[in-house]
Amino acid sequence: MQTSSSHDTDSLKLATAVQIFVAKGGVINVVQDGESGESCTEPTITETPESDADADILIQAKVELLKGLIAKGAGVSALQYSLRMNRKDIKRLAYENGLTIRYSQPVRGNRPERQKDIATVDDVVAGHAMHYSSLGYTAPEIAQLLGLSIRDVWHIGKAYRIEFKQRAVKE
Structure with a gap:
């Protein structure tokens, strides 16, 4: 009778698994012929x-x-x-271990203080805003880059006729 190679491989895998189980401290209970394995308890591995x-x-x-x-x-x-x-x-x-996990940290810094009156904007700042606008930055991004409030950036856009990119709102 000829055995298949898959049968030999399976028996080698089983033998290796049994050796590893016994090496870790597992005990294998042998069931005698004529007895059922149902009365035997599950093998346990004792921790070393x-x-x-x-x-x-x-x-x-x-x-x-x-x-x-x-x-x-x-x-x-x-x-x-x-x-x-x-x-x-x-x-x-x-x-x-006495450690404290901080759950919420803002990614961006504090918002700039809002000024009561509309500040006069010089041409240099307006030029920078126009440049960033042409690069595709939005008004909030320009405000963050220039250290202004978003309202100030919109006022610059109104005064110098600059159109800012707006993010598309998905519905």
């Missing part, structure tokens, strides 16, 4: 002290990474991605 030490090292590495990311201002979503943990575990780990 080595795996506890590996887990402690892994947790300490995650705590150090967490500290570094929090210092850089990372939010919970970035921490989830970097640590490969869920939100609940990240919050628990931070609490246990």
